[in-house]
Amino acid sequence: MATKRPHTPSSIPTHPSSSSKPTPTPTPPPPPQPPLKQKMALGFRSLVDGARKALTPLSGGTPASQQEPASARSLFAATDAAVDGEACLHDCDSCHVAYPRGFKIDEADVLYGHVKGWSTHLLVATGKTDWVRDVEDEKGSVMQALGRCPQKPANGRLMLSASNIPVPDSHAHDDAERYAAPTTVLLLPAFRLVDNVTPAAVPTLVSRFIDASPTNASPLAPVTLPERIPLSLSPDPTTTSENNGPPPSASDLLSRPCPHAALILLCSQKTRDARCGQSAPLLRKELERHLRPLGLFRDLDDERPGGVGVYFISHVGGHKYSANMMVYRRPDAFGVDDVQRALHEQQSGGGDLKPVPQTKRVVEVKPVDAEGGEEEEDSSDVGAGQCIWLARVKPEDCENIIKYTVLQGKVVKPDTQLRGGFDRSKGLMSW
Numbered sequence: 001m002a003t004k005r006p007h008t009p010s011s012i013p014t015h016p017s018s019s020s021k022p023t024p025t026p027t028p029p030p031p032p033q034p035p036l037k038q039k040m041a042l043g044f045r046s047l048v049d050g051a052r053k054a055l056t057p058l059s060g061g062t063p064a065s066q067q068e069p070a071s072a073r074s075l076f077a078a079t080d081a082a083v084d085g086e087a088c089l090h091d092c093d094s095c096h097v098a099y100p101r102g103f104k105i106d107e108a109d110v111l112y113g114h115v116k117g118w119s120t121h122l123l124v125a126t127g128k129t130d131w132v133r134d135v136e137d138e139k140g141s142v143m144q145a146l147g148r149c150p151q152k153p154a155n156g157r158l159m160l161s162a163s164n165i166p167v168p169d170s171h172a173h174d175d176a177e178r179y180a181a182p183t184t185v186l187l188l189p190a191f192r193l194v195d196n197v198t199p200a201a202v203p204t205l206v207s208r209f210i211d212a213s214p215t216n217a218s219p220l221a222p223v224t225l226p227e228r229i230p231l232s233l234s235p236d237p238t239t240t241s242e243n244n245g246p247p248p249s250a251s252d253l254l255s256r257p258c259p260h261a262a263l264i265l266l267c268s269q270k271t272r273d274a275r276c277g278q279s280a281p282l283l284r285k286e287l288e289r290h291l292r293p294l295g296l297f298r299d300l301d302d303e304r305p306g307g308v309g310v311y312f313i314s315h316v317g318g319h320k321y322s323a324n325m326m327v328y329r330r331p332d333a334f335g336v337d338d339v340q341r342a343l344h345e346q347q348s349g350g351g352d353l354k355p356v357p358q359t360k361r362v363v364e365v366k367p368v369d370a371e372g373g374e375e376e377e378d379s380s381d382v383g384a385g386q387c388i389w390l391a392r393v394k395p396e397d398c399e400n401i402i403k404y405t406v407l408q409g410k411v412v413k414p415d416t417q418l419r420g421g422f423d424r425s426k427g428l429m430s431w
Contacts, residue, residue, distance in 0.1 A: 031072065032415050034110040070428035072112045072418055076388060076411045079404050085342040088412055092399035097286050099394065100278055106320040107416075111391055115317065115420040117431030119156025119215040121188040121387075122146070123313060124197075125165035127178065129268045130277065135162040135314045140179040145199035146206075154211045161313040164268070166300050168195070182251075187213055188328055189384035189424065190223050191258040201231055201253055209255065213383075216422040216429060220331060220382045229253040257381050260298060260309040261333040262406050265326040268312035273319035279393075280312050283323055286398040294355060294402075296334075308406060318419065321391035327405055331385035331425060334407050341403075355407055382424075385409075389419040389430075 072078075079088035124135075124142050132138055136147030143162055152158075165184065172178035182196040185205070190213040197205055208229050214221070231251045264287060270277025287310055291297035298307040316324055332338075335356030344353050386409055393401070397412070404410040411418050420430030 031112070032110050035108050038109045069113055069431050070423075070426075072411075072414050072430075075421065075423055075426070075428050075430060076386070076409065076414070076418065078414045079400075079410050079412050081342070083340050083342055084404060084410070085345055087341075088400060088404060090400075091394075091396040095286060095396040095399070097282050097395040099282065103275060103278060103322075105275070105322050105392060107392070109321070111318075111321060111417065111419045112414070113420060113430055115389060115430065117157065117216075117429060118159040119217065120153060120190075120210055120213055121159040121161065122210065123161050123163040123165060123186040123188070123265075123311070125167050125184040125186075126162050127164060127167040127170060127172075128162070129164045129280070129312045130270050131162050131314050133271050135160065138162065138175070138179070140176060140199065142179070142183060142185065142197055142199055142202060145202040149202050149206060151203050151206050153206055155213070155215050156217075158210060159316075161265070161316065163265075163314070164300065164312040186258060188263075189216055189218075189387065189422075190214055190225065191260075191328075191330065191381065191383045192223060192225055193256050193258050195254045195256070196252060201251075204229055204231060204253060208253070214424075216387065216424065217427070218424060219427065220385060220424050223257075223381050223383050225255055226253075227255055258309075259303045259305045259307075261296075261306045261330050262308045263326075263328040263384075264308060264310045264406065265313045265316075265328070266310070267314070267316050267319070267322075267324045269314045272315040273322065275322040276315075276319060276324075279323035282395055283325070283393065283398060284310055284312075286395045287402065290399050290402045296355065318391055321419070323391070323393045324419070325390045325393045325401070326421075327386075327388045327390070327401075328384040329386045329388070329406070329409055331382060333385075333409075337408050339408070353403075353407070385425050386423050387421045389421045390417045391419050392417050 081089055126138075126141070135141075135143045138144055141162075143160060146158075146160055163186070165186065167178060167181065167183050169178070169181040172181065179199075182198050184193055184195050185197050186193055187209060192209070192213065194205065194209055208226055212225055214223060229252060231253060266280040266283055267276045268280035287308075288297050291308055291310075296307045298304065298309045300311075313326075316326065318324055336353055339353060341353055345351065388405055388409070388411060390401070390405070390411075397417070400412045404412050422429040
């Protein structure tokens with residue numbers, strides 16, 4: 001039997017009155033207030049950040065924000081039993097996965113609005129689930145090359161994450177051998193994979209892909225990025241095709257759309273915090289249990305169009321609020337964003353809401369540009385529309401996170417689990 005947890009309604013109900021005065025507009029509940037200890041820490045950090053900004057000129061394409069951070073309720077819709085059905089009031093009652101007994105986290109702090117803003121997010125495939133404390137210290141890796149590259153992204157702060165996405169050469173025996181081979185990166189919010197990336201190719205990756213990609217603040221528009229950037233200056237003329245130009249070289253940077261409709265990213269870096277090493281595999285197991293019946297689970301080697309990719313990543317901050325989970329979604333990723341579950345269940349006799357299969361995106365390849373790259377414009381692929389960053393996620397939360405957050409872009413427990421994020425269709429961010 002499910003345990004009903006307290007639910008804060010999104011509005012205060014009004015009662016009929018004999019007065020002829022108009023009914024007042026319902027007001028949302030006030031946001032939770034941080035405890036004194038958190039207030040003091042936030043005040044000190046604000047002073048330090050203000051002093052740093054005053055003394056240090058903006059660099060690396062990190063422009064000052066021109067708008068106030070969005071409130072949690074305006075950024076993402078919260079579930080409401082009247083609209084979403086009674087199930088949103090209950091944690092999963094069939095979940096038998098639990099964290100270890102000693103798994104303790106901070107339950108007092110207010111989470112929303114305290115993540116450091118970012119413009120783009122790069123996941124580097126390493127095939128590993130744990131890394132050295134700072135991934136930029138992974139010797140010989142693309143992460144290290146990005147950390148040392150003097151050319152910083154011109155379009156804002158880049159969040160860099162190592163990931164367990166498989167490397168093309170899966171037969172490497174050690175890190176030195178693994179990092180010496182070309183790898184793949186996933187660029188967000190563009191939802192674009194770039195193959196054949198090496199440390200030496202990082203400056204080109206930054207200038208031709210990251211700088212040209214949409215950011216979290218960009219309006220929704222078709223993603224236009226190079227399909228191929230030749231890195232070899234002198235291709236063998238004997239391999240040139242008369243009709244199509246030189247064929248791709250093994251050293252060319254090749255990009256392609258990410259096939260997933262949504263991504264769930266889980267921090268698994270136990271060298272930063274043992275709780276992340278414990279929580280990530282347990283959450284992945286529970287997420288898979290709920291995604292597979294919907295036909296949406298995608299494992300590390302499954303690139304069927306649509307579905308939800310579940311990946312482990314390195315430190316993102318806030319480990320005392322474990323488990324951290326980032327959900328990137330394409331706009332109306334499963335065709336059910338605007339469906340009212342309560343009404344659907346009533347009309348279907350209690351039938352559950354099923355995701356709508358998305359049509360395969362058509363890619364139009366443009367002619368080779370002046371700098372030697374082939375420009376690609378996808379008339380329907382606009383990348384991620386949202387990123388919803390949650391924390392304090394437990395295995396029993398996974399069912400509703402799939403039903404409401406992944407499928408519909410709503411937040412079930414905004415007051416206790418929402419850390420921040422963005423919505424490009426609204427032009428809103430939490431920072």
